[in-house]
Amino acid sequence: MTLPTENATFWRGVVDGLPFVLVSAPFGVLFGVLATEGGLNLLEILSFSLVVVAGAAQFTALQLMLDNAPTIVVLASALAVNLRLVMYSAGLAPHLGGAPLKARLAAAYMLVDPVYALTATRYDAQPSMPMPLKVAYFFGTAAPVMIGWFASTLIGAALGTQIPEAYALDFALPIAFIAMAGPMMRTAAHMAAAFVAVVLALCLTWLPYGTGLLVAGLGGMLTGARVELMQRERITP
Amino acid sequence: MIDRWQLWVVIAGLGLGSYAMRFVFMGLVGRRPLPEWALRHLRYTAVSIFPALVAPLVVWPEATGGMLDAPRGLAALAALGTGIVTRNVFASMGAGALVLFGMLYWF
Numbered sequence: 001m002t003l004p005t006e007n008a009t010f011w012r013g014v015v016d017g018l019p020f021v022l023v024s025a026p027f028g029v030l031f032g033v034l035a036t037e038g039g040l041n042l043l044e045i046l047s048f049s050l051v052v053v054a055g056a057a058q059f060t061a062l063q064l065m066l067d068n069a070p071t072i073v074v075l076a077s078a079l080a081v082n083l084r085l086v087m088y089s090a091g092l093a094p095h096l097g098g099a100p101l102k103a104r105l106a107a108a109y110m111l112v113d114p115v116y117a118l119t120a121t122r123y124d125a126q127p128s129m130p131m132p133l134k135v136a137y138f139f140g141t142a143a144p145v146m147i148g149w150f151a152s153t154l155i156g157a158a159l160g161t162q163i164p165e166a167y168a169l170d171f172a173l174p175i176a177f178i179a180m181a182g183p184m185m186r187t188a189a190h191m192a193a194a195f196v197a198v199v200l201a202l203c204l205t206w207l208p209y210g211t212g213l214l215v216a217g218l219g220g221m222l223t224g225a226r227v228e229l230m231q232r233e234r235i236t237p
Numbered sequence: 238m239i240d241r242w243q244l245w246v247v248i249a250g251l252g253l254g255s256y257a258m259r260f261v262f263m264g265l266v267g268r269r270p271l272p273e274w275a276l277r278h279l280r281y282t283a284v285s286i287f288p289a290l291v292a293p294l295v296v297w298p299e300a301t302g303g304m305l306d307a308p309r310g311l312a313a314l315a316a317l318g319t320g321i322v323t324r325n326v327f328a329s330m331g332a333g334a335l336v337l338f339g340m341l342y343w344f
Contacts, residue, residue, distance in 0.1 A: 026327070039238055044248075051252035056283065060290060061247050065239045074247050077290070079254045083282040089262035090271045096263050108260035170300040171309050171337055174291050175316050179329035181287040182320015193281040194288040201289035202296060213289050220285025225277040 006136040013118070013140020020114035020141075021148030027055045028149050030176055031062070032156020037169060038066050042157050049153040053112060053146070056180060057082045063173055064213075077213050088116040095123045095134050103135050110142035112149075189231065193224030308340035 004012070028049070035045045052058050061078040069077075088111055096107060118141045123134060163169065185191050197220030204212030262271070271279075295313040297303040316333030323329065 023326070026330075040244070044244060048248055051248050052255055054251075054255050056287070057251060057255060060286070061251055063290065063294075065243060065247065071243050071246055071250075074243070075250045075254065077286065078247070078251050079258075080282055081286050082251075082255050082258055083279055085255060085258040086261060087271070087276060087279045089259050089264075090276075093262040101264075104264045105260070108256060108263055111259040111263070171298065171312065172334075174294045174298075174309075174313060175330055175333035175337070177287045177291045178313055178316040178333065179320055179326045181284060181291070182317050182329045183324040183326060184284045184287075185321050190281065190284045193285045197285040197289040198292040201292045205293055205297075213286070216289035217282070217286040220289060221278050221281045224281025224284065225274070228277055228280075 003130065003133065006132050009133045009136040010140040013137040013142075014144055015140075016118050016122075017114065017141035017144040020118070021144050024055065024114065024145065025148050025152035027059075027176065028152025029156035029159065030172060031055060031058055032153045032158070033160040033163060034059075034156075034169065034173060035062055036157050036160025037163075038062060040157075042154075045153060045157045046150070049150055053109065053149065054082055054085070055149075059173060059176065073211060073214070077217070080214070080217050085111060088113075088120075091116065091120055092123075095119075096131075096138065099131055099135050107135070107138055107142075110139070110146055112142075112145060114145050115142045187228070187231075189224045189227040192227045193220040196220050196223040308337050311340060312337035 031049070032045055035048065040048070048058055052061075057078040060081050061074050064074045064077055089108070092107075092111070096104060099107070115138065119134075119138050122137060123129065129137075181194065185194065197216045200216035200219045201212060204215055206212070207215065291313075295310060296305055298306060298309050301309070312333045315336040316329045319332035320326070320329030
């Protein structure tokens with residue numbers, strides 16, 4: 001069996017990554033629109049997407065800044081949303097850890113949810129894939145996803161100036177967050193984590209500087225981990 | 238109005254922090270796997286932070302001066318229910334938007 005070339009593998013990645021542009025583009029557009037409504041200019045909005053490259057954290061930071069939360073709370077909460085990236089990095093380390101430093105520096109910048117999902121699946125299905133092909137596939141999937149994210153943010157920023165305030169956009173962000181969280185409720189542990197986090201968040205709004213959110217998030221994490229352990233013990237006593 | 242200083246500090250800090258999280262294992266720690274207890278807690282970060290962030294916005298929406306109102310509350314329930322049942326982000330957003338605009342138009 002002959003191996004495909006790096007070039008062919010790159011394009012295979014592009015083809016696999018393209019459908020995910022449709023998944024992330026609405027969020028990019030929404031971010032651009034809401035950031036414009038929040039008073040950010042084009043340069044600020046594009047910088048946000050170029051520097052951070054993480055939709056959920058960008059939404060979190062935007063919402064908290066509009067709520068006048070202090071900078072340290074904005075950063076802590078948005079970074080907490082991004083903690084899953086550590087998990088992605090650890091997941092790909094066995095496959096890409098031996099790649100040249102330049103490739104790893106660039107790959108880290110582009111490690112977003114769809115790219116992780118695609119590459120992790122592919123590497124697991126084909127563990128014998130040589131390193132250069134793994135790298136080529138990674139950048140292939142990342143190319144359309146990255147370009148789509150920046151472009152959709154720009155489109156949203158352009159649209160934002162056109163949409164009148166009467167459209168109840170204040171509630172677009174909560175709906176977007178709920179839409180992202182709903183499909184995550186895969187197990188009882190996920191539901192317990194979310195439930196505890198919600199109860200704590202509602203009970204702790206009196207805490208200063210929005211720190212209630214951090215306590216609630218931590219409480220949810222501990223609950224989820226605990227319930228997962230309890231379930232596992234019940235299955236294998 | 239968002240303070241410009243705060244905005245740029247947040248963009249830079251969030252960018253650096255997120256990059257560090259993406260690079261740490263792939264770039265520095267290498268092949269040593271994360272301990273199981275750490276992975277177990279990391280799994281529940283997003284599922285805790287999103288609902289905690291959203292709950293106060295649903296119960297005390299700013300647009301109504303902090304009063305719970307029917308269109309927003311029911312839109313949130315519709316989005317959550319649809320999301321759990323269909324596991325589809327867009328069906329969930331669509332259901333939420335439909336209920337919100339439907340009710341705002343109706344009343």
